[in-house]
Amino acid sequence: MDTELFSLMRDWGYFLLPKKHAESPGYPGVYVAIRQTPTEEHFDPESIEARLCNGQGSVERRRLQLHMHGELPHRVCPGRLTLYDRFNKRVDFYTFGAQMMMDANDEMTIYTFTSSAPILLLAEDADNFPEQFEAETEGLLAGIHVAWARDDASFYRRLGEIEPAVLYAASLRTVFNQYAAYPSLRERFPRFYRRLYNEFQWYKEQNPDFPQGPPLVTVVGTPTPA
Structure with a gap:
């Protein structure tokens, strides 16, 4: 378990890694925390929807939650990456592909998405x-x-x-x-x-x-x- 990661995410629903340059349209990584109990202090993700690619070459749209059974693919295919909270409010990203890792403790599960391409946070910029x-x-x-x-x-x-x-x-x-x-x-x-x-x-x-x-x-x- 990555204790530094859990310490970082204690006060965040999702965390964006710094852009590679000031004018970049996106971020090299996104960390998402799904908690047993919502904080009610910020956007509290309850699930994540992503298109995943497994090692056998198949692709499927998956809903990632606090508890997941079985082994998950580590590769995210290009397309929308969407966070949902318990009120069905959403935060949308667009990826050109990413790597996904999952870590969990008794209070939360953290999904990390990192990419060699910018991960776009949609509805972020005034100029769209x-x-x-x-x-x-x-x-x-x-x-x-x-x-x-x-x-x-x-x-x-x-x-x-x-x-x-x-x-x-x-x-x-x-x-x-x-x-x-x-x-x-x-x-x-x-x-x-x-x-x-x-x-x-x-x-x-x-x-x-x-x-x-x-x-x-x-x-x-x-x-x-x-």
Whole structure:
């Protein structure tokens, strides 16, 4: 049992790890505490809904609670990660994939989600950048999904295999290039484009070859013929 982790979470329902840079749209990790007895002093998560990938390659939507039976997969697939309290109030995140760990004592169970890509907290920014970036990414993935016909299981399994940082970089690159190519998009969503541009430039400063990397459709790929 990680005593430091339980000490940290004593006063939190969920805790966000510091951003990698000030303008990042998300966080490298989220810790979530589910308690036997709600504190009634902050948002008290009662359950977590996430899409998990197990070692056999299957993907399933799971509701994580205080007590879980059996072994849980450690890999979270790209998509929504949603916290619910006892009043069904929710806090939504969007991940490009993450690792999950669970630890418990007599009072609470703590789920930790960490990722090499930013974990977006939705409804956090006044300019709604996380929500719009999620929508842009999901729109691109929906178009790619078409090539997988009705094989949803293989498509989501493939997403779960991609390193989160690679998936995020490909999405950032693809969305930025779309906005760079169409002035009408930049004019319609100026605040979103400004944030998008800043994030793109930050990645470019870290790696000058970043702009020449593959688009999202190439990173995800197409199904292997039978």
